Amino acid sequence: xxxxxxxxxxxxxxxxxxxxxxxxxxxxxxxxxxxxxxxxxxxxxxxxxxxxxxxxxxxxxxxxxxxxxxxx
Amino acid sequence: xxxxxxxxxxxxxxxxxxxxxxxxxxxxxxxxxxxxxxxxxxxxxxxxxxxxxxxxxxxxxxxxxxxxxxxxxxxxxxxxxxxxxxxxxxxxxxxxxxxxxxxxxxxxxxxxxxxxxxxxxxxxxxxxxxxxxxxxxxxxxxx
Numbered sequence: 001x002x003x004x005x006x007x008x009x010x011x012x013x014x015x016x017x018x019x020x021x022x023x024x025x026x027x028x029x030x031x032x033x034x035x036x037x038x039x040x041x042x043x044x045x046x047x048x049x050x051x052x053x054x055x056x057x058x059x060x061x062x063x064x065x066x067x068x069x070x071x072x
Numbered sequence: 073x074x075x076x077x078x079x080x081x082x083x084x085x086x087x088x089x090x091x092x093x094x095x096x097x098x099x100x101x102x103x104x105x106x107x108x109x110x111x112x113x114x115x116x117x118x119x120x121x122x123x124x125x126x127x128x129x130x131x132x133x134x135x136x137x138x139x140x141x142x143x144x145x146x147x148x149x150x151x152x153x154x155x156x157x158x159x160x161x162x163x164x165x166x167x168x169x170x171x172x173x174x175x176x177x178x179x180x181x182x183x184x185x186x187x188x189x190x191x192x193x194x195x196x197x198x199x200x201x202x203x204x205x206x207x208x209x210x211x212x213x214x215x
């Protein structure tokens with residue numbers, strides 16, 4: 001009928017399934033991208049922690065200097 | 073719909089793409105070897121669609137090679153997933169056609185269904201899963 005063979009139907013059917021799979025994959029990819037929390041950089045966290053430790057050490061140094069000055 | 077989504081999500085994997093791309097290259101290599109590999113009764117229907125050994129080997133070889141390169145450089149080129157989608161779509165079409173033509177050839181000439189039918193059908197289904205995975209990656213990596 002209309003010169004359409006089963007092979008043509010298989011081809012068109014495959015293409016329809018391909019489009020549906022691509023659309024579904026795109027949708028799920030978008031949803032997963034939104035759901036994923038922002039990536040935490042290990043290096044940035046380390047720098048932050050070092051800054052905090054430096055601040056604490058500075059505080060200790062200031063306190064020690066103050067104590068030693070009072071003793072004089 | 074949810075069942076389909078779950079099925080796609082749990083079964084889609086890049087290893088299917090690798091397997092399919094390598095299967096294309098292996099098939100192309102076998103076809104270009106000396107001798108008429110497609111002389112068997114199962115392949116008789118291929119002639120009606122102008123699919124001879126050389127054409128099929130060229131199509132499978134080129135598509136397979138492009139897909140292997142796309143998978144190899146995966147993540148280092150932003151358009152990689154799009155190339156993977158294209159390769160999988162062509163792959164699904166090729167495997168689907170081979171599955172049907174072998175089924176028809178075997179039925180008409182042997183009166184039985186060839187075991188190849190099942191294998192090529194599964195390869196075509198694998199390509200559909202790969203299209204889902206590649207489309208997922210393309211959208212996910214864009215953020």
